[in-house]
Amino acid sequence: MNKLGKIALAGVAALWAGTALADGVKVGMITTLSGGGAGLGIDVRDGFLLAVKQSGNSDIEVVVEDDQRKPEIAVQLADKMIQSEKVDVLTGIIWSNLAMAVVPSATAQGKFYLSPNAGPSQLAGEGCHENYFNVAWQNDNLHEGAGAYAKDAGFKNTFILAPNYPAGTDALAGYKRFYEGELAGEVYTKLGQTDYAAEIAQIRASGADSVFFFLPGGMGISFLKQYSDSGIDLPVVGPAFSFDQGILQAVGDAALGIKNTSQWSKDIDNPANNAFVESFQAEYGRLPSLYASQGFDTANLLLSAMGKADIDDADAFRAALKEADFDSVRGDFEFGPNNHPIQDIYVREVIKEGDVLTNKIVGVALEDRGDAYAEKCKM
């Protein structure tokens, strides 16, 4: 409903505004730009727009709208983008519950959807669709990476916790898929909870030798600060979400040394990534985050397909997307049978570069990891 603002990009002729482009591609981006989760949406948007700008391609028009992190709003925006704006491609959604609300009906209407962040298991398994491409990860991937790291590091008795909602139960299931030791405890917290004193006391009393947690956003910041102040010094591992560039400064030194798993890091050494990190900093004056890298890759995937096929020929365009013929900033990248990535999951460690907290890669948790749901996908 909001953020009607059309971002008319360099080169897009104003006289085309409002009508479907003759040969170009119109992209509808629905993402979170207001409220507490706005940081993630802003990064995805900025990464995406940076790639479009760098391409110099004038055949692409991007319409950006704010979903306020509300599923109903996201659904209505999708209706609007499809019915009124007549977009060809949708993208931008951050949260799994919003993706579940929007993606199935959008793809059923013949639109392409490129996911720059959410990868709920339903859309990877039985609910997969030939027009749905995930450019980030299947939701379980980073947790699986953490489980694999825990196995390699020799953790025998981990205490695991996550919020009590579907992504939380998936996270713990993902960890357990690769972890082989015992569980010292398994706790579900309230979604949005900010005080973890009770859980930390349980961790202390449990006799655990390590901790795995998935607490996205402010929940993770709160947990890490309180955990570090509790004096427990068990090793902690978690997915990259709580250690990403956007929130790492807010966690502060409490995060130093913690291992986290990610498919991307700013120190992955390849030309595409080096150029991305540098140009993102030059453009926006801050270090890029995981989300920015995903937005950037999403746009480059789309641009690569545009170079090979016309959007009006959906079959050819779909085949072009599936080839994933672009230089991903994370290095090797290809799509599995369910249009979800097959990629390496890295282990990163939080370090300090001068005054700035950031991550460096210390190992690989899983190589060429697809996902656990691909075989259920009948496309």
Place this chain on the structure above:
Amino acid sequence: MMRREQILNGAVLLGLIAVPLWAWSSGEPFIITLATKVAVLGLAGVGLNIALGTGGLVSLGHAAFFGIGGYAMGILASHAQQYVPLFEWPLLVEGTKSMPVIWLVAIVFSGLAALLIGALSLRTSGVYFIMITLAFAQMLYYFAISWPAYGGEDGMAIYVRNSFPGLNTLDPIQFFAITFVILCMTLWFNARLVRSPFGTALAAARQNAERVEAVGIDPYKLRLAAFVISGMITGLAGALFADLNRFVSPTMFGWHLSGELIVFVILGGTGRLLGPVVGAAIFITLEHVLGGISEYWQIFLGVLLLGVVLVARGGVIAVIAGKGVAHD
């Protein structure tokens, strides 16, 4: 004064038909979706207005009924979509994709919930009433988030809109027609209700409970009845809202929604027949227009709302049609 409000009411309803018809003829289906949203949220507000405007019961928990209506739709339709019966014992109950059946279920269950919540909450009054209704809605909210069977926080997507005999509900204008007719029928019912002996007694109980008691009417029962009717209408609106989005999620139980419903009622004019519809129309239009101006559009929305409270007392209808509330 009453005359002016009636003319205004007519104009509002005409406008609510004219805009989507214009959008239909000029190929702007999204405007029709917006108008449908106005009709549905307006309907929820009309439900709240019976408790709040006529009965003086400030409920900050009407999202509970809205959500129950939504989940009635989601649960029935998802079972029908997967061909799995709801339960087989003691009798076989199947899901359904038929709107009238879903509406009936939504009304019955939100009515039952309103009966239970109302019976307990009406023991309190004033701010305590506001907060206890909020507490019940929050209980349902957390329950919906952590109940995995029906999607938890992810909610449930229903891929095809439910059916109504003789109409193609997927066509935006036909679905709008359904919601508009329901809204008009509810408004007619509401107008009758307010003028009935029940409505008069309810309004009297709001102003002076002792006097009502003196003539042998139990204000508690009166208010409970009003609360149940109010909850039923809001529940019906919840089912329609779920069908509009083809999606239900726990945010339908959230306190922001209860707050927004109150905003609709006050914005339009508390206790006015069409107050909630006018309020919903203004709010949704503002959201739509302001969103295009700035990323920080909610600041402007806040300032405008403040302006309405501080300057335009009695809501927009009072400013246009004058102060006297028609049925007071």
Place this chain on the structure above:
Amino acid sequence: MTIILLIEQVLNGLQFGVMLFLMAAGLTLVFGVMGLINLAHGSLYMVGAFAAAAVAGATGSFLLAMAAALGAAAIAGVIVEMLVIRRLYDRDHLDQVLATFALILIFSEGTRWIFGSFPLYLNIPPYLSGPITLPGDIQYPLYRLVIIGVGLLVAAGLFLLISRTRLGIRIRAGESDREMIAALGVNISVLYTIVFALGAALAGLAGALVGAIQSVQVGMGEPVLILAFVVIVIGGIGSITGALVGSLLVGLTDTLGRTLLPVLFGTFMEASAATTVGAAIASMLIYILMAVVLIFRPTGLYGAR
């Protein structure tokens, strides 16, 4: 579950309760004296946390940050009171709910406009960080004990203020009879501004204290606001004693509920189901507590009959 762990959880519950008290005290005071429902109380909590984070970032001093939080929230309170709240005292609760709901929107997005969309950094100073050992070999974070201490000090201060000082006499008079104190020549509008600023400062202090161990971000005030309302409703609106008792009840119920319930369910259910069901019921527990209290005592534990 060992006794040591139980004691530690009780301490955690107390600390959570004391923190809620700082929020609830201001809310209940403003309601008791002016009859105002202030949904924007959570925004003042957020203002305190952001001011503390900004000052701590610039100066590195935790004490200065706390002072800034108190000051910024009080000033924000005075401004809001003079511009908006003042016009709402003689309105019904509905108008107050709408106007303060509008204030939440303005505060939240205004803060995001000034400070950006990313959470800010605020941490415990070194001299308050880390755990200390309590009798019985309980390891407990020093900072949480400090929060308990500050909260109890504030509670004691408030009781003294209300029972012993001239301002307190006026506040009590204002609660019982508004015309009367006006007739006695007390400047009501100044009194109201002071009371509102006091409530705002307490909320700001709570925001800054808690911000050091939680996330300083836009929207942080709303969950706490709802909890604070639950507290004052359980305690009885307008009663400081009620707010204290209600805070501790809610803090203990929530903390003990979420640790004990899964264990309890585990005695007769399969382990992982017990965890999810226990967690689900625990998240509803304080609302159940509130509903039960109100059903038996419709004006709260210490509310006026």
